[in-house]
Amino acid sequence: MFTGIVQAVGELRRIASQESGLRLDIAPGMLDLRDVNTGDSIAINGVCLTVTALADDMFSVDVSRETLSCTEGLDKQGGSVNLEKAMRLSDRLGGHLVSGHVDGVGEVVTFTPDGESYRLAIKVPVSLLKYIAKKGSITVNGVSLTVNAIAGDEFEINLIPHTLAVTTLSALKTGAKVNLEVDMLARYVERLIGDGMNPKSVG
Template sequence: MFTGIIEGAGVVKAIRRGAEDFSIDVDTGDAVENPVIGESVALNGVCLTVVSAKDSILTFDVSAETISRTTLKNVNVDAKLNIERAMRMGDRLGGHMVSGHVDTVGTFTRATPIGDGYEIEVALPSEGMKYIINKGSIAIAGISLTVAAKLERSVTVAVIPHTWEVTSLGTLTVGSQVNIEYDMMAKYIENFIKEAYPSAGSISREFLNKHGY
């Protein structure tokens, strides 16, 4: 489990590709001190397991499933990746609850300077827009961000200078793909209602009002 508060940016040093999967070496700098084999680390919002560690270079195995569902399919040597270690019991929850299980891939469409920071817009698949609310949380490339505006097929978020500088957001160009994880609370609520009321079909405002929600 993660919080979406990025601890540093790593750099891809090597990729060893297999027939359907690959392993990746990432120089994590000082973002991961005293790494433990088997621990979970999120790279651009993807929860991966440390399988080897030598100084600041950590090795991760990336499965075919992860490759097919995330932006790691496009990663290259020297790419900058956002890094977050798994949270510990008792840690402050500075962002929001992030599982590291990517829901979909969005498309970066713009970054507009506002003051010293930026407003960025990311296009999303239509089926995921139901999980978005204004001022709600969303993880973009593993970063916990607050939705500034929910548009028809996209969201905008405000990015402060610190986040822009220490994460991979500053490396994005128009058309870049980014990992998206929706707020898990919204997904749990949807699943609960569907399981509790299997005959409901699609969930509408009228249905929720009828059943006291």
């Protein structure tokens, strides 16, 4: 489990093909790896992956072809990625509860300055629209953000200077693809009030 508060920006230093997908060697930037062990989880651009090796200020993860098919940004050698270690039960929840399981890939429609901040509009897969609410939470490339507005199949958020400075979001351009994870509470609400909990729908 994660919070969507990015702890460091890393670099995809090496990418190697494997039968099952890719092996990524990641330079962690300012992320402290002293308390990280093999088997631990780290969110990389919002994707929860398992550390398979640690060596020389670098860590490695394996990415399956299935994960590659439904996410964005994990196959670009030299690319920058947002990093967050899995939260402890004693940690502050500065963002919102994030699972690290990407729900879909969105597309940047506009990214424009607004005073000292930036307005970011993202086109969303239609299947995710029902989970996105004004003033609700959403995760974009691993960053916990608040939805400011919704229009059609797009939502808009405001990025403050601090967020731009400590994440990769400042490099976004129109047409860029981003990993999205909707608020998990919205999914549980749907499950509770939808047909999924109707006994007649079972069997």
